[in-house]
Amino acid sequence: MIRFEAVTKSYKGTVVALREASAEIQRGEFVFLVGPSGSGKSTFIRLINREEVPDAGKILVAGKDISSLSSWKVPYLRRQIGYVFQDYKLLPKKTVIENVAFALEVIGRPRPIIKRQVPAILELVGLSKKADRLPEELSGGEQQRVSIARAFVNRPLILLADEPTGNLDPATSVGIMRLLDRINRSGTTVVMATHDRGIVDSMRRRVIELDRGILVRDESRGVYE
Amino acid sequence: MIFRFWYFIRETFVSLWRNLSLTLAAILTVAISLALVGSSLLIREGADQATAQFQEGVEFIVFMNADALENQNEAIRKVLDTSPAIKEYVYVDKFAAYEEFRELFVDKPELVESVTPEIMPPSYRIVPSDPDADNVTELARQFSEQPGVKEVATATEAIRQIEDFSTRVSQALLVAAIVLVAVSAVLILNTVFTAISGRKTEIEVMKLVGATNWFIRIPFMLEGTIHGLMGAGLAVPALFVVDSKVLAYFQESEAVPLFRGFAVPDGFVWSTSIWILVIGAAIGMIGSAFAVTRYLDV
Numbered sequence: 001m002i003r004f005e006a007v008t009k010s011y012k013g014t015v016v017a018l019r020e021a022s023a024e025i026q027r028g029e030f031v032f033l034v035g036p037s038g039s040g041k042s043t044f045i046r047l048i049n050r051e052e053v054p055d056a057g058k059i060l061v062a063g064k065d066i067s068s069l070s071s072w073k074v075p076y077l078r079r080q081i082g083y084v085f086q087d088y089k090l091l092p093k094k095t096v097i098e099n100v101a102f103a104l105e106v107i108g109r110p111r112p113i114i115k116r117q118v119p120a121i122l123e124l125v126g127l128s129k130k131a132d133r134l135p136e137e138l139s140g141g142e143q144q145r146v147s148i149a150r151a152f153v154n155r156p157l158i159l160l161a162d163e164p165t166g167n168l169d170p171a172t173s174v175g176i177m178r179l180l181d182r183i184n185r186s187g188t189t190v191v192m193a194t195h196d197r198g199i200v201d202s203m204r205r206r207v208i209e210l211d212r213g214i215l216v217r218d219e220s221r222g223v224y225e
Numbered sequence: 226m227i228f229r230f231w232y233f234i235r236e237t238f239v240s241l242w243r244n245l246s247l248t249l250a251a252i253l254t255v256a257i258s259l260a261l262v263g264s265s266l267l268i269r270e271g272a273d274q275a276t277a278q279f280q281e282g283v284e285f286i287v288f289m290n291a292d293a294l295e296n297q298n299e300a301i302r303k304v305l306d307t308s309p310a311i312k313e314y315v316y317v318d319k320f321a322a323y324e325e326f327r328e329l330f331v332d333k334p335e336l337v338e339s340v341t342p343e344i345m346p347p348s349y350r351i352v353p354s355d356p357d358a359d360n361v362t363e364l365a366r367q368f369s370e371q372p373g374v375k376e377v378a379t380a381t382e383a384i385r386q387i388e389d390f391s392t393r394v395s396q397a398l399l400v401a402a403i404v405l406v407a408v409s410a411v412l413i414l415n416t417v418f419t420a421i422s423g424r425k426t427e428i429e430v431m432k433l434v435g436a437t438n439w440f441i442r443i444p445f446m447l448e449g450t451i452h453g454l455m456g457a458g459l460a461v462p463a464l465f466v467v468d469s470k471v472l473a474y475f476q477e478s479e480a481v482p483l484f485r486g487f488a489v490p491d492g493f494v495w496s497t498s499i500w501i502l503v504i505g506a507a508i509g510m511i512g513s514a515f516a517v518t519r520y521l522d523v
């Protein structure tokens with residue numbers, strides 16, 4: 001599903017954020033990216049959906065080499081990839097249901113499909129009752145659920161999550177992880193960057209560790225350290 | 226597709242409303258600049274119409290009194306036929322003059338109704354052998370002293386007057402208009418830029434969920450285009466005011482006889498209006514295209 005072949009990425013010529021990283025992630029896997037701050041986790045994630053372009057090496061997503069993808073095709077790549085942020089990035093003036101529908105509207109999905117898929121996904125994340133609330137009227141955990149619903153509503157092949165529990169307390173984080181686990185079990189490949197030792201240790205999924213841009217560990221059923 | 230249409234319309238108007246003061250400034254500037262562009266075109270056209278009688282070498286026109294006697298005409302014709310200084314001439318009788326008048330003012334029936342062939346001055350349109358200005362002036366002076374002659378309009382004098390006037394005015398207007406068009410394009414760019422910066426998160430989310438560049442750009446470009454069109458829409462009535470007040474003022478002026486021909490057909494005002502709308506939309510599109518390519522890149 002995702003393959004990195006000796007991928008190197010540096011910013012502004014000086015900082016090497018990722019150095020010759022190689023990894024292969026299969027369809028349906030759940031992968032944690034761990035490592036200290038600045039080790040290149042976010043860079044790894046942003047390379048997958050072409051927010052960044054590698055300086056050297058090759059990245060394949062769903063069998064396609066995306067390092068040489070022409071820029072007009074990038075939106076179509078991204079329609080297959082859901083993205084969850086640490087800070088949710090919800091639109092403050094739109095309600096929960098509108099925030100989720102927005103993701104389908106802007107890729108031109110027909111209204112009947114939107115009408116069918118959005119309530120279904122809100123049901124999945126357990127927010128049907130709060131569909132008409134504004135983000136500011138929700139707790140952090142609920143906001144993150146909305147953001148996950150928005151990322152998953154188009155049934156992407158891959159879900160990227162950059163520290164999705166970074167702003168949440170442990171109990172709420174567990175709920176979010178259950179949700180991501182469920183999404184993963186439905187066949188979606190999940191790649192999640194995290195600093196949360198407890199989560200990594202309890203889920204025992206594949207762990208890729210980065211250190212100053214170098215891939216230092218890759219274990220299936222790994223732990224945080 | 227219908228759904229997308231409404232999406233674009235909704236997004237566009239929400240954004241217009243959010244930046245109301247900037248939007249108004251942009252629209253008014255477009256309106257003023259396009260009103261100037263249009264006036265400049267109208268004045269040019271008026272000048273062309275007014276000087277249309279002087280064509281194919283006609284250097285001066287002898288206007289007879291409407292009630293000139295036949296023997297007075299005879300005398301003029303005799304000079305014209307025999308003088309070596311005259312190459313050729315055309316006699317325009319009062320009926321022909323009336324016809325021309327009717328054609329010129331075809332959109333102003335009240336004006337046409339106010340005249341009859343009887344009061345139209347017949348005229349001789351004269352091509353001299355030597356079109357040199359001094360020579361023409363001298364000939365004109367000689368003819369103006371003949372009995373029955375109302376006035377003599379010379380091309381060199383009259384055309385120069387009118388063309389000087391219209392060139393000066395229309396060029397001044399055009400320069401001002403070009404500056405203002407540039408200013409309005411920049412203002413639209415600025416409004417669109419403000420609209421873009423007010424929607425950073427929205428744009429970021431759109432990009433990440435896979436909206437195409439054009440899908441993201443269209444509402445902003447539509448917004449700029451609508452500013453341009455609204456400005457042009459305000460400029461159009463201004464053109465009709467210029468036509469009915471300013472040009473009409475020249476037509477009534479006695480100072481320069483040829484100004485009486487200073488009219489533009491209504492059709493011209495309409496076609497100019499359409500141009501103005503097209504230019505307005507283009508200004509808006511160009512201004513907003515700049516904004517989106519500069520500030521909206523992936």
Ligand SMILES: Nc1ncnc2c1ncn2[C@@H]1O[C@H](COP(=O)(O)OP(=O)(O)OP(=O)(O)O)[C@@H](O)[C@H]1O
Pocket residue numbers: 011012015016017035036037038039040041042043044
């Ligand atoms: N847009 C950027 N421009 C310049 N340098 C950047 C940029 N993004 C990241 N970097 C640098 O690249 C390196 C890797 O950053 P990255 O964000 O991938 O780390 P991270 O592992 O996600 O860190 P954190 O755990 O703090 O989120 C860091 O040194 C960072 O300063």
Ligand SMILES: [Mg+2]
Pocket residue numbers: 041042043162193
């Ligand atoms: Mg990071």
